[in-house]
Amino acid sequence: MAGACALTAVAVLLPLAHGTGAPGGRPAQHAVQEAPAVAPALPGADTCPDPEASLRPNGADGAAIQRIKAAGKLVAGVDQNSYRWGYRDPATGQLTGFDIDLVRAIAQDVLGDPDAVIYRAIPTSERIPALKEGRVDIVVRTMTINCERLEEVAFSTAYFEAGQQVLAPRNTSITGYDTSLKGRRICTAAGSTAEAALVKQSYGSVPVSVPNQLDCLVRLQLGQVDGIVTDNALAAGQAAQDPSVMLVGTPFTREYYGVAMNKEATDLVRRVNKVLEGYRAGGGSSAWTASYNRHLNADLRGAGATAPAPKYRD
Structure with a gap:
């Protein structure tokens, strides 16, 4: 918990002010004010x-x-x-x-x-x-x-x-991205591929969406959710911050x-x-x-x- 809180407590970087910029990714005012085998991707995940x-x-x-x-x-x-x-x-x-x-x-x-x-x-x-x-x-x-x-x-x-995988407490009965999620509160970051995956196949879970991935870890530590779906590469870092959580099951997508x-x-x-x-x-x-x-x-x-x-x- 201390590791996560240390990261969330730091001052933010330069603010991301809203506004219309010039084409090509340049802000209009450029001022300073500011590893198991991986399963195939979910069906229909990519159509191009x-x-x-x-x-x-x-x-x-x-x-x-x-x-x-x-x-x-x-x-x-x-x-x-x-x-x-x-x-x-x-x-x-x-x-x-x-x-x-x-x-x-x-x-x-x-x-x-x-x-x-x-x-x-x-x-x-x-x-x-x-x-x-x-x-x-x-x-x-x-x-x-x-x-x-x-x-x-x-x-x-x-x-x-990387690949999507489930992160859960070490004493969990969740076994992976499967029917063991039924009735469980599962956290994802808004706009993430994990959120999209959970929309397509929730396994009866209760989705919980938060702005940032670390918010999921904090909610898991507070007992507000039962598990997280995220990239296993990110989850490995979160498990390193908090040894009371672990990756369960196997990755169910292949992502780049x-x-x-x-x-x-x-x-x-x-x-x-x-x-x-x-x-x-x-x-x-x-x-x-x-x-x-x-x-x-x-x-x-x-x-x-x-x-x-x-x-x-x-």
């Missing part, structure tokens, strides 16, 4: 071919890249409450995590400075509106690529593979995280894919493997894990 296929990498400067360079900052929508992914390190007060490392790599490539970033904390349900309204340039926030989201935003190639961007910012999509090409293969301290070992390996116990291979559509 190869949703993980993205634009081929290119380092050319288009309109979106030029706006970012003119502003001198990359505006990134992130989480600050997901342990190991995007959170405030209580020892240093600095934002850190696997997703944050990737943001820094993108800023380094585009602006020549990994610290040239304005971080904006956004809840799960605000990720797409923030991009469409131009309040952020990119969202790097454990965001699953799927067909429904591709109708509204663009994605990079996949940078991580991508960097989300405004659909009009095609040059930025290609540039991020160029960054990811080097990030996957790099051997330095900022490379994918080094970041995985630094942030995720201890909880996921997946030594030797690698990034998903990229897929391209043109």
